[in-house]
Every structure is written in structure tokens, then in C-alpha cells.
Amino acid sequence: MFTSNLKSVAKQFFADESGISAVEYGLLAAGIVVGLWAIVGGTGGIGSSLKSVFTSVKTDLASAAPTSP
Incomplete structure (x- = not known):
């Protein structure tokens, strides 16, 4: 049970691309x-x-x- 939950969280983490735009904005700045x-x-x-x-x-x-005093 714990292993399947960990795999699910890991898949979601690696599929999430929202941080990519923050990196791009940082490089642009x-x-x-x-x-x-x-x-x-x-x-x-x-x-x-x-x-x-x-x-x-x-x-x-x-x-x-x-x-300052």
C-alpha cells in the first residue's frame, strides 16, 4: 500500500511542469x-x-x- 502511494506521488511530482515556468522567468530576468x-x-x-x-x-x-540609542 505504502509503495503504491509513493509511486503515485512520485509520478505526479515528475509529471508536474509548473516549476518550469518559474525557472524560465528566472533565466529571463x-x-x-x-x-x-x-x-x-x-x-x-x-x-x-x-x-x-x-x-x-x-x-x-x-x-x-x-x-540607534
Whole structure:
């Protein structure tokens, strides 16, 4: 009885393809990130400009954040 139930669960698990779409979405997102990274990093001026903006925001947020007691 237990063996047939285990076989049934195993068949359902291996037949289920719903996880495949999650993997595909993950690969798509990774590809987009790599593409954007190549575009921003490849055009030196935009990359350094964005770095400057984010550094400024980081500094402003650090100085505005309350200190813990």
C-alpha cells in the first residue's frame, strides 16, 4: 500500500511542469539584468553618472537616518 502511494506521488511530482515556468522567468530576468549591466557598464559615461547619483543618495540617506540609542 505504502509503495503504491509513493509511486503515485512520485509520478505526479515528475509529471508536474509548473516549476518550469518559474525557472524560465528566472533565466529571463537574469538575461535582462546582464544585458542592462552590459549597456550601462559599456557606455562609461552613463555608468559613472549613475554611480555618482547612487553614491549621493546613499550619503544623503545615511546622514538623514536616525542613530540607534
